[in-house]
Amino acid sequence: MENLKGKVALITGGTKGIGYGIAEALLNKGVKVVITSRAKSAAESAAKELASKTNALDAIIGVEADVRDLKSQEAAVKEAIAKFGALDIVIANAGLGHFASIEDLTEQQWKDTIDTNLTGAFNSIKASVAELKKSKGYYITISSLAGANFFAGGSAYNASKFGVTGFTQAVMLDLRQHGIKVSTIMPGSVSTHFNGNEPSDEQAWKIQSEDIGELVIDLLKMNPRTLPSKIEVRPTTPPSK
Template identity: 85%
Template sequence: MKDLKGKVALITGGTKGIGYGVAEALLNQGLKVVITSRNKQSAEDVAKELAIKTNTSDAVIGVEADVRQLQSQEAAVKQAIDKFGKLDLVLANAGLGHFGSIEDITVEQWNDVIDTNLTGVFNSIKASVDELKKSKGYYITISSLAGTNFFAGGSAYNASKFGVTGFTQAVMLDLRQHGIKVSTIMPGSVSTHFNGNEPSEKGAWKIQIEDIGELVVDLLKMNPRTLPSKIEVRPTTPPSK
């Protein structure tokens, strides 16, 4: 996929944070991009914003889709095909977090995290695998360093991200003989609105969303014979504890 111009990407949770940063980077490389959100108006508004920002008319659309529902993801894939004729990349990015001791976290919070962060990745890949077989495309999932490093209060989030890491690696082995590449990116602290954070100059030490966008572009441009299947990235110089 070294020649990226005209390739088509579907990004779940693409209206903000890492998904937004990757969408912008891909548009600047000449890709066509479909971003999804549970909120239709938000998806459409951000798609228009990205088109203006990257000076790419008719190269990006926003669609309503809920990764927790397989049929919703299948509908998003269909809209991508109907609009752009093919699908080359799926970035399974949509995610959320609820944190607290196992004594305090609720069943509803547990289900929300697992259904979105883990089952959502399954649904995103399951809904699009036939199309990526045709294009010999690329799956990239967004896990986390929390997918290998557990912490107190992180039972639901750790479970979801440990799951994403393991699931993605197994899928990589399932699909490699079809010419499909599969990678998972495991970021540390990223400057986003995740978990109520407000990006600011105080977070300049963190990974920025454009850094993840650059990383995705680098993965896509890598020689097809080589696959970085699991990539850990972290801030170079975090604050001293």
């Protein structure tokens, strides 16, 4: 995908944070973008804001879709095709985190985390694989360094992200003979609103959402013969403890 202009991308959870940063980066390269959210108003509002910021008024739409539901994801793919005529890139970004000791973690918190982070990644590729085979496209999941490093209070989040990392690598082996590239990005500390964080100047040391956007562009423009299948990303200089 050396020339990204005119390609079509679907980004789950694209209304803020990493998904928003990726959407902005893609729009600035001439990619047509569909962002999703569980809330239609949030998806449409973010799409309008991104269109204004990137001067891409006819190149982005916001769609209501729930990654936990396969039929909802299939409907989002159909909407992307109906609007833009193809699908070249799918970014499985939607995610959430519940953090507590196993003694305190509720069954619902466990299900919410697994269903959104892991089953959501499954639903995203199941809904789009036929279109990506046609376009010889690219499927990218946003995992986490928590998908390789466990920590106390992270049983649900660790399980979901370890799962996303392994799932994506297996999918890569399944699909590369079809000409579909598959990668997972594993960020460390990112300055977003995730888990109640409030971005501020004091967090300038953290990875910024636009940095992940730049990384996605780099992956898409990589020579077709080369596939960085798993990428760990961390802040260069975190504060001293």
